[in-house]
Every structure is written in structure tokens, then in C-alpha cells.
Amino acid sequence: MGEPAEINEIKDKGLEIGAERLTEDKIEKTINSVLKGETGARLKAYVDTCIHCGLCSEACHYYLSRDNDPHFSPVGKVKQTIWEMLKKKGKVSPEFIKKASEIASTECNLCRRCAMYCPFGIDIAYMMLIVRRICHMLGVTPLYIQDTAHSHSVTMNQMWVKGDEWPDTLQWQEEEAQAEIPTLRIPLEKEGADVMYSVIGPEPKFQAQLIYQAAVIMNVAGIDWTMPASSGWDNSDMAMYTGDNEIMGRVKRAHFETAARLKVKKIVMGECGHAFRSVYDVGNRWLGWRIPPVEVVHAIEFYHDILKEGRIKISKKFETPVTLHDPCNIVRGRGLHEMSRYVTREMCEELIEMHPNREHNYCCCAGGGVINCGPPYKNKRIMSNRVKAEQLFAAKAKGAKVLIAPCHNCHSGLEDINHHYGLGLEIKFLMDILYEVMDKPE
Amino acid sequence: MHDLYIFITGPLAWAAFILFIGGSLYRLLAMLILVNRKERFIFSYMSLRYGLRSILHWITPFATVNMRRHPVLTVVTFLFHICLIVTPIFLLSHVILWDESWNLSWWSLPDGLADFMTIIVIAGAIFFLIRRIVSPEVQFVTSASDYIILAIVAAPFVTGFLAYHQWFAYEFFMVLHILTGEMMLVAIPFTRLSHMIYSPFTRAYMGSEFGGVRHAKDW
Ligand code: HEM
Ligand code: HEM
Ligand code: SF4
Ligand code: SF4
Numbered sequence: 001m002g003e004p005a006e007i008n009e010i011k012d013k014g015l016e017i018g019a020e021r022l023t024e025d026k027i028e029k030t031i032n033s034v035l036k037g038e039t040g041a042r043l044k045a046y047v048d049t050c051i052h053c054g055l056c057s058e059a060c061h062y063y064l065s066r067d068n069d070p071h072f073s074p075v076g077k078v079k080q081t082i083w084e085m086l087k088k089k090g091k092v093s094p095e096f097i098k099k100a101s102e103i104a105s106t107e108c109n110l111c112r113r114c115a116m117y118c119p120f121g122i123d124i125a126y127m128m129l130i131v132r133r134i135c136h137m138l139g140v141t142p143l144y145i146q147d148t149a150h151s152h153s154v155t156m157n158q159m160w161v162k163g164d165e166w167p168d169t170l171q172w173q174e175e176e177a178q179a180e181i182p183t184l185r186i187p188l189e190k191e192g193a194d195v196m197y198s199v200i201g202p203e204p205k206f207q208a209q210l211i212y213q214a215a216v217i218m219n220v221a222g223i224d225w226t227m228p229a230s231s232g233w234d235n236s237d238m239a240m241y242t243g244d245n246e247i248m249g250r251v252k253r254a255h256f257e258t259a260a261r262l263k264v265k266k267i268v269m270g271e272c273g274h275a276f277r278s279v280y281d282v283g284n285r286w287l288g289w290r291i292p293p294v295e296v297v298h299a300i301e302f303y304h305d306i307l308k309e310g311r312i313k314i315s316k317k318f319e320t321p322v323t324l325h326d327p328c329n330i331v332r333g334r335g336l337h338e339m340s341r342y343v344t345r346e347m348c349e350e351l352i353e354m355h356p357n358r359e360h361n362y363c364c365c366a367g368g369g370v371i372n373c374g375p376p377y378k379n380k381r382i383m384s385n386r387v388k389a390e391q392l393f394a395a396k397a398k399g400a401k402v403l404i405a406p407c408h409n410c411h412s413g414l415e416d417i418n419h420h421y422g423l424g425l426e427i428k429f430l431m432d433i434l435y436e437v438m439d440k441p442e
Numbered sequence: 443m444h445d446l447y448i449f450i451t452g453p454l455a456w457a458a459f460i461l462f463i464g465g466s467l468y469r470l471l472a473m474l475i476l477v478n479r480k481e482r483f484i485f486s487y488m489s490l491r492y493g494l495r496s497i498l499h500w501i502t503p504f505a506t507v508n509m510r511r512h513p514v515l516t517v518v519t520f521l522f523h524i525c526l527i528v529t530p531i532f533l534l535s536h537v538i539l540w541d542e543s544w545n546l547s548w549w550s551l552p553d554g555l556a557d558f559m560t561i562i563v564i565a566g567a568i569f570f571l572i573r574r575i576v577s578p579e580v581q582f583v584t585s586a587s588d589y590i591i592l593a594i595v596a597a598p599f600v601t602g603f604l605a606y607h608q609w610f611a612y613e614f615f616m617v618l619h620i621l622t623g624e625m626m627l628v629a630i631p632f633t634r635l636s637h638m639i640y641s642p643f644t645r646a647y648m649g650s651e652f653g654g655v656r657h658a659k660d661w
Contacts, residue, residue, distance in 0.1 A: 040480030041473045042647075049640040052588050054580040055508060055515075063579070070582030079583050116660050117508040119500055120641050121648025281655060290486050291655075335657030359658050360507060 012376045014143030015098045022094040022138060031090035034134045043130065046122045047086060050075065056124065059117035061362045062107055065386035072384070074114035074124040077103050081131045101140045104131035106377045107384070110241070110368035111328040116359060125368075133243030141242050144374025148238040151201070153247045156254050157234035158201030167229045169204040173212045177219075181441060184219045186211075189262065190226035196264040197227050198255065200236035200272045200408055210270065213435040217303075220440055221311040225268070232258030235269050237278035241369030245286055252283025259294045266295035268302045271429045273329030273407035274367055281333060298330050300406055303434060304339040307346045313439040314347060321350040322433075323392070323400035323425075325414065326361035327407035340406060340430070347433050354395040362388050364405070366413020381413070382420045389421035396425060406430045450620045451539075458624035465631030466639050473643070489650040496649020497642060499661040506661035515573070522566030525559040526595070530623075532556070535606070553606075560603045567596035587633070594629045597622035 035043070057063050057073035070076045081100045085092060092100075110125040118124075135141055141149075151160045161169075167188060174186040187193065197218065203210050218225045227233060232254040239247035259267050269276055276298050284292040297305075306312045324344050331337045337358040344351050356362065365385035370377065392403065392414075403418070403425040405411045411427060418425050477484050499505045509516040530536055534550040541547040551559070571592055574580050601619035605612060629635050652660035 041476035042481055042484070044476065045473060045640045045644055048634060049637045049644055051634055051637050052580070052583045052585075054577060054583060055512070057579040058508070058511060068579065070579040073579045073582070075583050076579065115648055115652075116506075119508070120637065120644045121496065121500075121660060122644060123648065285483065290483070332652075332658050333656050337658075359660075 010102070010376045010380065012102075012142050012373075014141055014146050015101055018101075018138065018140035019094040019098040022097060022140070024091065024093065027092060027094065027097060027138060028090040030137045031085050031092070031134055034130065034137060035086070035090070038133065039130060042123075042126065043082075046127060047083070049120050050078070050118075050122055051120075053119075056114040056118045056122070059114040061111075061113075061365060061387050062384045065384050065388075072107060074108075074118075077108055078124060078127050082127050085131075085134070097135060097138055097140050100131050101135035101142070104128045104135065105142050105145065105242075106370055106373050106380065108368060109328070109363045109365060109370050111363035112332050113328070113360070113363060116332070129243060132241065133245070136243035142373040142377070144376075145238055145242055145369050145372040148372055149242045149244050149247060152237065152239050152251050153244075156231035156251060158236045158238055159205040161201060161204055161234075163231070166204060166231075166233060169208055170211065170227060170229075173208050173215060177212050177215050181216060181219060184215060186215050187226045188229045190224075191261075192263045193224050193226040194265045195223055195225040195268045196259045196262055196266075197225050197268050197270070198233055198235040199270040200275050201234045202236075202408065203270060210429070210431060213431050214270065216435060216440065217306075217312065217431070217438070220438065221306045223306075223311075226262055226264065228258045228262060230258065235267075235275040235279050236272065237275060237283065238369055238372055240278045240282055241274070241372070248278065248283055249286045252278060253287055255279060255283075256287070256293055264294070266297050267292075268297045269299060271299045271406045271408065271431060273327040273333070274369070274409055277329040277333050298334065298336060300330060300336045300340045300343060300430065303343045303430060307343060312434070314437050315439045316437060318348040318402075318433050318437050320348075320401045320426075321352050321399045322348050322402040322404050322428075323352045323354050323395040324357075325354070325364065325403060325405045325407075325410055326358055327405070327410045328361075328363050328367055330407065331361065332359050340404075343430055343434075344404060347430075347437050350399075352395055352398050352400040354391050354400075356391075362391055364388065364407075364410040364413035364417070366416070367407075367409045371409055371413055378416065382416050385413075385417055386421075388414070389417050389423060392417070392423050392425060393421075396423060401426065402433075403427045404430055404433070446617060447620075450617065450624070454624060455620070458627045462627035462630055465628070466636075469631050469636055469639050473640070484647060487650050487654060488647065489654040492650045492653025493646030494649075495653060496660055497645050500645055508661075518566050518569050521562050522570075525562045525566075526599075529556055529559045529563065530598075557603070557606065560599050560606075563599045564596060564603065567592055567599070591629070591633055591635060594622070594626050594633075595635070598626050 054073060054075060056075050060072065060074050062072035066072045081103055108128040110128060112125045114124045115121055148158050151158055155161060170186050177184045197214060199211065235255055237248055237251055239251060280292055280296045322344065324340060326337050365381050365388065370381055403414060405414050405427055406429060414427055418427060503516055503520050504510055532549060532551045533556050534553055537547055537550040574584050574588060598619055601615050601622055605615040605619045630638060648660055652658050
């Protein structure tokens with residue numbers, strides 16, 4: 001199978017330089033301290049129970065897209081990483097760690113589809129996260145995603161957005177939106193509001209119009225809402241994906257504490273999947289909360305509620321036929337697939353399902369921090385999701401022209417696939433359509 | 443020969459059953475203690491309802507997407523596992539042995555049926571062996587231990603079959619049968635055959651996470 005050279009010879013300074021600094025002794029100590037100190041019965045049961053049957057293989061879009069190459073099957077990735085570390089009791093080479101980091105960080109989206117295919121429900125994504133954790137402790141993490149983790153650490157947001165840039169952006173969007181609705185406000189720091197609206201770092205940086213649209217929706221729906229002016233506004237979390245749990249904990253704590261300081265009833269989050277996972281499922285656990293200390297509502301659920309309650313009216317349904325992508329982190333991660341269909345049907349004339357869908361949808365191949373590992377892996381990421389292109393082609397053949405992707409990561413990943421495979425679909429957030437078709441005051 | 447027979451059906455059989463039952467309990471307990479020590483949060487996510495929901499789906503033939511994707515394997519694996527567990531428990535010769543030593547007896551399978559079920563297990567093992575060799579994704583994660591485990595499971599059925607039919611070397615196969623049977627029992631808690639012990643827990647945990655936290659199906 002002729003693969004483009006870029007796939008086989010990826011150069012990543014984070015991995016190269018990180019691995020150069022390693023000694024076998026340090027590797028052994030680190031692996032064993034993570035395995036002994038941070039893992040327990042779960043890892044043991046997963047490793048002892050796996051009967052090496054390979055039944056998880058067909059769950060994985062990497063495996064399917066790479067012509068069933070067993071190196072890319074879920075259990076194949078475990079074999080090349082954790083099993084080897086366990087078997088050799090941590091005595092592996094720097095070269096091995098480099099490869100393990102590449103596998104865990106760029107060949108698995110932690111999408112958890114395989115957990116639905118393994119007869120024992122073995123959680124491969126969890127094991128890949130342990131590998132990332134070990135590589136993080138060894139300082140061998142892909143450069144680009146490490147940079148975002150640094151940004152979280154320094155600024156509490158993902159995109160190095162400075163303290164004053166944030167409220168400036170909100171004010172700018174408020175002014176823009178006032179041209180459309182003169183009474184519109186983006187209430188900052190309003191104590192006791194019902195809703196704190198939080199977004200991911202890239203929104204103020206690159207996609208400020210999404211904040212504009214959200215403000216219009218909040219205002220028209222008559223929601224008592226607020227946004228924080230301080231750090232803690234960013235709900236995203238790349239530290240969660242680099243295995244830097246300490247920073248992840250700080251970032252999530254800042255987010256929850258901001259909501260607590262503002263005394264809001266709930267946090268409503270923009271259309272992002274990984275951020276939802278970090279707030280709803282992962283960060284809260286690290287901080288010791290079984291469920292998040294503040295109710296967390298994803299945008300899909302929020303739109304569902306305001307449409308159902310009649311707070312937003314649709315003036316004219318979206319006519320172009322749409323198809324709907326089910327993001328892992330809010331479908332396998334939160335079961336919002338029926339709500340997203342309700343919202344879509346309320347807004348659009350025609351929904352053409354892609355197959356497989358709902359819990360069984362194929363991942364976008366951008367999630368789990370893979371797209372954040374940056375340009376060195378872009379080709380590999382696109383090549384490793386041919387099945388997604390095929391799935392979308394089939395939906396297109398049935399007439400779909402617009403692809404709804406209610407998640408930032410999916411959005412960007414699918415855009416790359418759209419472009420590379422020449423799908424010719426237009427990709428939108430639910431919010432883009434909602435903003436377009438809703439009844440707005442004249 | 444007689445002394446050997448007395449030994450392997452006496453002390454050695456005792457040892458095998460003690461190691462099998464004791465070992466299984468030990469593995470189970472060790473797991474729970476480890477959870478309690480290091481991952482206590484698991485207890486708070488475990489849900490009876492969603493755990494059972496998941497287990498039920500995964501022990502019902504064709505109730506999951508992946509089973510439907512692999513119809514042949516699904517049929518084989520269910521027949522294999524059912525015969526594997528049911529045959530030795532309800533085999534007439536075995537029940538008689540229990541009766542002789544413990545005065546315990548229960549319903550038993552007609553010999554012909556038991557013989558047929560034995561063949562199914564052997565055929566299933568051959569199927570798994572072939573699959574392991576010819577499927578690249580299975581081959582890739584196969585090590586010598588996988589073949590050994592398969593052999594350990596197949597051995598008591600092959601030898602039991604040969605002994606039952608008494609075509610040749612009856613005593614030899616009888617002894618071999620008892621030895622391999624005991625070996626298999628002991629192997630259950632101490633090899634990947636421990637999936638018998640762990641699988642209800644891994645399944646229930648994933649079912650609980652999917653059902654209770656993620657509000658999604660896991661099948
Ligand atoms: C504790 C040790 C065991 C003893 C003493 C024992 C004894 C026997 C005896 C006396 C027979 C009958 C042979 C005949 O008809 O002449 C037999 C058959 C058989 N045993 Fe066992 N057995 C033991 C363990 C096992 C185990 C662990 C398994 C499987 C998991 C097993 C599976 C079978 C099967 C399948 C047959 C019958 C084969 C056929 O009818 O085709 N045995 N065993
Ligand atoms: C009672 C609970 C058990 C459950 C739920 C269970 C489940 C499974 C599953 C899901 C597989 C893998 C998928 C497949 O090959 O179809 C498997 C494979 C297997 N199991 Fe079990 N099992 C159980 C008990 C046992 C026992 C008691 C033994 C033997 C002593 C056993 C021996 C095997 C073997 C040999 C394989 C095939 C491995 C291979 O592919 O080479 N299982 N089991
Ligand atoms: S990408 Fe998804 S299906 Fe593939 S191994 Fe990772 S979690 Fe499993
Ligand atoms: S399906 Fe489960 S048991 Fe089988 S190889 Fe994959 S992880 Fe292991």
C-alpha cells in the first residue's frame with residue numbers, strides 16, 4: 001500500500017527533542033511510578049481479561065480507513081504500547097516512548113467506539129490516556145498540543161487570549177449585535193443569573209461571530225444569562241488530552257469556581273464536544289465530584305429546551321437538505337443524539353441520516369486532541385478517516401448538501417475531510433442554522 | 443496405574459478444585475480490595491440497573507451490533523461456551539463420580555448428546571485456532587500464550603472424547619483426561635481464562651458508565 005511519505009516520516013520536535021533527553025533509567029522509573037501510583041484494578045482487569053480476539057478492530061475508523069492494518073486496531077495499539085511496557089516492566093527505549101506517544105496521541109481519538117464493540121467493554125481510550133500520561137511525565141508530547149497545554153497553564157485558556165482581549169471581544173461582539181438588536185446585551189459578571197455561558201478559547205480568537213449569534217439567541221429567548229469577565233470563561237481543555245491532569249484540574253476548578261462566584265444555576269456550553277467531556281465527565285472526577293458541582297448543559301440540550309418551551313420561534317425552516325454528525329463526546333458521552341435530531345427537525349425541512357449514526361457514528365478523527373497535535377499529523381489524520389468520507393459521500397448521494405457538526409473539533413476535522421476528499425458539503429453548527437431561521441425582533 | 447489413578451482422582455483432584463475455587467475467589471477479592479484502595483470512585487458509578495442491562499445485552503446472541511457483524515463467530519462462540527460449561531457439569535460419568543465420592547447427584551445429559559456437545563467444543567477450539575492464524579487483526583495480537591490457553595481448554599474435551607469411545611489406550615487417555623481437566627480448572631483463575639471471573643465486572647462497569655453517566659447504549 002503506497003502511503004504518502006508524510007505519513008511515515010512525521011517529524012515532531014516535541015517528540016524528537018523530548019526523546020533525546022530520556023535515559024532508560026528515567027523511563028523505567030516513570031512508567032512504574034505511573035502504573036503503580038495511578039492505576040489499579042481497572043487496568044489490571046482490562047489487561048488480564050482481554051482475550052486477544054480482535055473483535056474491537058472494526059470499531060475503529062483508523063483500522064477501517066487504513067485497509068484493516070492491524071497496527072491501527074484498538075487492541076493493536078494497546079499491544080504496541082501498554083502491553084509492552086507491562087511485559088518489560090518499564091524497561092523500554094526512548095525510541096519506544098516516542099512511538100508510543102505518537103500512537104496514543106495521534107492514532108486514537110479516545111472516541112470510545114471500541115468500548116461498544118469489545119465483548120468485555122474494555123476501555124481502550126482509558127489505556128491510551130495512561131500512555132499519554134506516561135509520555136507527559138517523560139516530556140514526550142507532540143509539540144502543538146503541548147503548546148496549548150502551556151497556554152492553559154499560563155492564561156487558563158487554550159489560545160493565549162490575554163486578560164483584556166476577552167472582555168474586549170465580548171464588547172466588540174455586543175456592539176456588532178446591537179446593530180441588529182439595539183437592546184441586546186452580553187451581561188458580564190452578573191451575579192445570580194440563571195445561566196453562565198462558556199465557550200472554548202478558539203471562539204474569541206477566530207470565531208467571534210459565534211459569540212454574536214449566541215448573544216442574539218440568548219436575548220431573543222429571554223434567558224437570564226451572563227458571561228464571566230475573568231479567566232475561567234474557557235471550558236476547553238487540552239491538558240486533559242496531554243495527560244497533564246494537574247493542569248486539567250486547575251483549569252476545571254477555575255471554570256467551576258467562576259460559576260460558583262457568579263452564583264449561577266447552570267453552565268450552558270457552546271457547541272464543543274471535548275470541552276463538554278472535560279467539564280461533565282473528566283475534570284469533575286479529578287476534582288472529586290461524582291457529577292459536576294454545577295449543572296452543565298450542552299448547547300444541543302439548551303437549543304432543545306428553548307425550542308420545546310417555545311422561547312424561540314422558527315420563522316422559515318432551513319430548506320437545503322442536511323445530514324447530521326453525532327460527535328462522540330456528546331453522543332457516546334452524553335446521549336444527546338435524540339435532542340440534536342429534535343433540534344434539527346424543528347429547524348430544517350429535511351434531515352438525511354448518515355449511516356452508521358447515533359452511538360455508532362464514526363468519529364471525525366480530529367477529537368481526543370489529535371487535531372491539536374497540529375500540521376505534522378494533518379495528512380495522517382485525513383488518510384486515517386477515509387471511512388468518514390465514504391459515509392458522508394453516501395449521505396450526499398441521498399441528497400444532503402449541508403453537514404451539521406455540533407462540535408468544534410468535529411467541525412474542523414470534517415472540514416479537512418470535506419476538502420481533501422472533495423465532498424463539496426457545507427459544514428455548519430446547529431447555531432448557524434438556528435440563528436438563520438429563528439424569529440428575530442424587527 | 444491404579445495408584446496413579448487414586449492419586450489423580452484423590453489428592454490431585456482436591457488440589458485442583460481448591461485452586462480453582464480458592465483462586466477464583468482470591469482473584470475476585472483481590473480485585474475488589476484493589477478497587478477499594480485505589481479506585482474507590484468505581485463503586486459510586488456502579489449501577490445495578492445499567493450493569494445488568496449491559497450484561498444482558500452481551501449474553502444474548504445477536505443482541506449487539508458487533509455480534510450481528512460477525513454472525514458465524516457469534517454462533518460458534520455461544521455454542522462453544524454453552525457446551526464448554528454445561529457438558530462437564532451434567533456429564534453422566536462426572537455425575538456418577540460426584541455421587542460415588544459425595545453422595546451428590548443431579549440430572550445428567552444423555553451420553554449421545556454429551557458426546558455431540560464435546561465435539562462442538564473441540565470444533566469451536568479449532569475454529570478459534572484457525573481464526574487466530576488467518577485473521578491478520580487477531581494474529582497481530584497473538585502470542586504463544588494464546589495457543590497454550592486454547593490447548594488447555596481443548597485438551598480435556600479431546601481426551602475425554604477419546605476415553606469415552608475407548609477406541610484405544612483407554613487407561614492412558616483416562617489419566618490424561620483427568621490431568622488435563624484439572625489443569626484447565628487451575629488455569630481459569632490464573633490465566634486470561636479469568637475472563638470468566640472478570641467479564642461480568644468489566645461489562646457492568648462499562649454499562650454503568652454508558653447508562654448512568656453518558657445516557658447512551660453500549661452495545
Ligand atoms: C477432576 C477431574 C475429572 C475427572 C475425574 C473426570 C472424569 C471423567 C470420566 C470418568 C469421564 C468418562 C469417560 C468414559 O466414559 O469412560 C469423563 C468424560 C468427559 N469429561 Fe471429564 N473428568 C474430569 C474433569 C473434566 C473437565 C474439567 C472437563 C471439561 C471442562 C471434562 C470434560 C469431559 C468431557 C467433555 C467428557 C466426555 C466426552 C464425551 O462423552 O465425548 N472433564 N471425565
Ligand atoms: C462464563 C463466562 C464467560 C464469558 C462471558 C466468556 C466470554 C468470552 C468472550 C466474549 C470471548 C471472546 C470472543 C469470542 O471469541 O467469541 C471468549 C473467548 C474464549 N473463551 Fe470465554 N467466556 C466465559 C467463560 C469461559 C470459560 C470458563 C472458558 C474456559 C475455561 C472460556 C474459554 C474461552 C476461550 C478458549 C476463548 C477463545 C479465545 C480465542 O479466540 O482464542 N471462556 N469468551
Ligand atoms: S480512535 Fe476510538 S475506536 Fe479507535 S482505538 Fe481510539 S477510542 Fe477506540
Ligand atoms: S475486543 Fe476486547 S477482548 Fe477482544 S481484543 Fe479487543 S479489547 Fe481485547
